[in-house]
Amino acid sequence: MQPKNAIVTGAASGIGKALSHLLLQNGYRVMLADINFTALLDEFSEVDYDSSLFHLRHLNVSDLSQWEMLIADTVDQFGEIDYLFNIAGIITPGWIEDTPLSQIDKHMDTNAKGLIYGTKLAAEVMVLQKSGHIINVSSLAGIAPIAGLSLYSASKFAVRGFTLSIAYELAPKGVNVSLVCPDLVNTPMMDLQLDYSEAALSFSGATEPLSAKQVAEAILKVMKSKEVEVCLPAKRGIMAKLGSMFPTLGGNLTKKLSSKGLKQMKSFKRNTLNFYKELPQE
Template sequence: MAQTYIVTGAASGIGLALCQRLLAGNHRVCACDINFDALQAIYSHYPQFAEGGNLMLQQLDVRQLDTWQQTVVRVVEHWQRIDVLCNIAGVLKENWVTDIVVPDEVDLHFDINVKGTIFGTQSVIETMRSQGSGHIINVASLAALSPVPGLSLYSASKFAVRSYSLAAGMELGQYGIAVTTICPDAVQTPMLDKQKDKEQAALTFSGHRTLSVDEVVDAIVGPIMRKRPLEMVLPASRGVVAKAANIFPQTTGNYVDFFHKLGKKRQKKSQ
């Protein structure tokens, strides 16, 4: 059955791939991104997904609560409901904790990754509660399970996304609203491409391979939509390692240099 989706970060990476998959499945999609020109340019090449049918293009700065509220109002007025919100927009900038802290970089991670997720989640609750159903899918990261040296701000922000999302899921279930946190390992996106020559991001490449955007989309439209779990980790094997590392941080710290060197080797191969 066709459903109504709001998808953020829709101009690239996971968000773009997800929107196209949903539209191909005849779902109604509000594709949102701060870069509205990019959105328009992308969909000008897909006449089968012309705006006005099952597609709505929306400029959205996830850091601004009022623009979230305007987006929700527009979608409800046009399609009368919101079945699924996918909070995918995110940002990553590498940093050592010994670097001089730039306030703008702190704000960037927490305003987009954390506040954007919170504002989006809160903005759809009233509509979903009145429907008696809904599903909120928030993208965290494997870094939300175990902190990554070299990506301390990103890790901290994604820990917050995961914690908030799990708490929200436990609270909102009574209203028929599911909240799923998805924690993928490194995914081959433009955001990852920017990290290929950054030593601080070497641990991101320590897995035996990167995920494709299609693998993440497969998980969203497949088991996540069917089972509506509180959390899904991709791949599951890396999730086990990450959770174990989080339980035993002192022991894990002894192996950071090993995995950093391994990540650097794989990082060079990816360039």
């Protein structure tokens, strides 16, 4: 049976890296794309997978011309696009009055506009095929607004609204669209947030963040179930939707949850420091 073909953005680290490994282990042919091409090479240039199964490509998702080349390249290499996984993203916490204006464009261009570019171009191919599945990764911050992460929340709200809209558009044309909204995930983006007290609300959930592999495994399940929206964990998703439905309630909980989040951040920082102390010294 012919292997299925996929594109993964943000493949060099975090959720994208974990998902890429799972796809390759399961025999998918994958176009692995990331803005950090050096990290992509370091991760995948010496792996044991069949080299015919994957290609490494530089991609700045905010650059339309690079998306056009990647989509054309994927069709040329694989013939069809069965899956697009939009995972690449950025986060820079901060209070809005202190946020540089440049961060507005950077968040919207990377997290929202870049994802829309890729989805639109892949949808053109998939509609002609009358098949395909687009899976976009948002966040619980794209369901409930997060103080201290206003730009990130805004971009992820855009991702959610766009993804749910096109899910309804494309379903009659044979193309599935799904949205995955995880809580805090143990990735380099989480490590970055540890340096910002403004990000406290991100750490107000469970005592342990999700692992990138857990989210990747959930995405594999979505590939089979074709669910339109999945929140991880489901209970936190329900809480996020309630907070979004009743903004006053969400606002009243902010102070309490921020205090809890700050305590969690300190715990995570200690665990990170202890981890590095225990590494063998060269």
